[in-house]
Amino acid sequence: MRARKERIYPNHACCVRWERGATRDRSDHFYLNMPRVGYLHTDCLIPMVGSNPYATSTDNSTELCTAAEVYSLPDLKLAVLQIRTPIIQTKQKQFRKLIISWIKSSGFTRSILLSSSHAYQRDDQQIHSSPLRYLLTPAMQRIACDVLKELEWKEMERVSMFPGISDTEQRLYIPGGGITKGLYTDCCHEDVPLAVVLTFCSEGDNIPDAFALINHLNDWLHLVASDKNESTKWRAPCSWRLLFGSGIPPALF
Amino acid sequence: MATFFGEVLSVYSRAVEEDEDLEDENEEDQQIRKEMQQKREVHVEWCSEVTQSMENSTDKKLQCSDFVIAVGPNAAGFLSAYVLNSGNWAAVGSVSLWNERTRSSRPQFGVPPEGEPSCVIYRQSDCPSVLICQCTCYVAEDQLFQWTEKVFACIQQRGLNVLVLSDCSVAEYKTPDSLFNSGAPFLRALKSSRYGSQPLCPLLEQPNIVTGLAAAVLSHCQILRIPAILYQCYSDMVSPDSVTMEMYKPALTCLSKLVKLDSCPSTEILRKLVRVNEAQSNLYT
Numbered sequence: 001m002r003a004r005k006e007r008i009y010p011n012h013a014c015c016v017r018w019e020r021g022a023t024r025d026r027s028d029h030f031y032l033n034m035p036r037v038g039y040l041h042t043d044c045l046i047p048m049v050g051s052n053p054y055a056t057s058t059d060n061s062t063e064l065c066t067a068a069e070v071y072s073l074p075d076l077k078l079a080v081l082q083i084r085t086p087i088i089q090t091k092q093k094q095f096r097k098l099i100i101s102w103i104k105s106s107g108f109t110r111s112i113l114l115s116s117s118h119a120y121q122r123d124d125q126q127i128h129s130s131p132l133r134y135l136l137t138p139a140m141q142r143i144a145c146d147v148l149k150e151l152e153w154k155e156m157e158r159v160s161m162f163p164g165i166s167d168t169e170q171r172l173y174i175p176g177g178g179i180t181k182g183l184y185t186d187c188c189h190e191d192v193p194l195a196v197v198l199t200f201c202s203e204g205d206n207i208p209d210a211f212a213l214i215n216h217l218n219d220w221l222h223l224v225a226s227d228k229n230e231s232t233k234w235r236a237p238c239s240w241r242l243l244f245g246s247g248i249p250p251a252l253f
Numbered sequence: 254m255a256t257f258f259g260e261v262l263s264v265y266s267r268a269v270e271e272d273e274d275l276e277d278e279n280e281e282d283q284q285i286r287k288e289m290q291q292k293r294e295v296h297v298e299w300c301s302e303v304t305q306s307m308e309n310s311t312d313k314k315l316q317c318s319d320f321v322i323a324v325g326p327n328a329a330g331f332l333s334a335y336v337l338n339s340g341n342w343a344a345v346g347s348v349s350l351w352n353e354r355t356r357s358s359r360p361q362f363g364v365p366p367e368g369e370p371s372c373v374i375y376r377q378s379d380c381p382s383v384l385i386c387q388c389t390c391y392v393a394e395d396q397l398f399q400w401t402e403k404v405f406a407c408i409q410q411r412g413l414n415v416l417v418l419s420d421c422s423v424a425e426y427k428t429p430d431s432l433f434n435s436g437a438p439f440l441r442a443l444k445s446s447r448y449g450s451q452p453l454c455p456l457l458e459q460p461n462i463v464t465g466l467a468a469a470v471l472s473h474c475q476i477l478r479i480p481a482i483l484y485q486c487y488s489d490m491v492s493p494d495s496v497t498m499e500m501y502k503p504a505l506t507c508l509s510k511l512v513k514l515d516s517c518p519s520t521e522i523l524r525k526l527v528r529v530n531e532a533q534s535n536l537y538t
Binding site for chain 2: 039041042043046047048049050051052053055061062063064066067088090091237238239240241242245246247248249250251
């Protein structure tokens, strides 16, 4: 890991994550013109490179973006880790350890993991309510529990271990959430203040889901003024274009 | 699930749980996983002459000014036909690895027979500062990082420039216009921040990305601040072909003082490079 830590303001770590296949990296693409301050260079992630998705001028459009990068905005006391590629299956545990040691060594006061879970796995109760959920580690509960209760956020429900047979044994179940459950459990054991903010979503175009998730997060963190016009509040990066592939050959018509 | 009488029952499969963790594995599972990881390790081997020169150098590394890496049959074929064929290039090293796509059941070391997927490093005796690596074998996702770390660990980073040539199907290229008019084959570039010159073709446009060995090498160079450029050729041909290979020609102009480019390779060599595919398409031949 080669994040230049001295430039990361140690207050919030926003480990931004959007999991799985077509429910692609979306929410983490919202950006606040944050300068890149470091990289996460690890064998746990599948390598990827591309042009800068957050280019604002011709100067920075030629920059290279890699699998996982750290952005920071000292004014907001915010650092964002954006993970763009899947984690290698056999290295998930190692990756979680790496993230936790980075959170600890950077001295972030609170960390937030943005994630998602398969919408089709919701139970009857979950289908009828908002798709947004949260989870707090015991260390985070001491900091944020009251605020989230005031905001009337919904905590992620535990589901029965043996549905239809017995409801006595309950467990946390985040299908399609990748390392979300593991990282949350590890942070509970290690007393790391972590909040998981997630949404249920389906395969396909997740842009509306991403907007919903980031607006929800903004209600809590106030990253941008809430009264701003919805369409101008967030800027979508160029990597969101052509979600369903290239243009159609004109000869078809 | 619908039964014979048509009523719908909810079914929970306990056979596989998605995103199941590897926490609960027993000792035997761990042992198997460990052996599997050992089998999938990447090995870099050098000839005795290179090993000797590395031993003699102060930092135990190979001195190199330019490292050219060709990934895929077209890029590797281009180097075979236009560069390695002329001048006295000799194989000085190889990268051996085993994964699910390797034909043999055990890892094979050393340079494999001609025509087999391989990863071989070449050097010229009169100009040893240029290294050329041809990689036609499949490097699995979990081996990419290791490949780059191990290969670059042998090479002196100071004064190093990296050039990556890579193949890709035009089907993977996204453009607002139709691919029908894309004019394939064509080149696109990506460069590390330390690369100072102007790329010879347009940079790869968003939302396109590069993965695989080319991405692993470029990421490594970006993070270690090594000047590097990648030229990716998008081709509309399924098999290697001479038109696609020729597309890489301008990419080597920056090395024209060190590497002699054979401007017109013999048809015999080109035929040899595409022959592998002819044997498969025998429906009408």
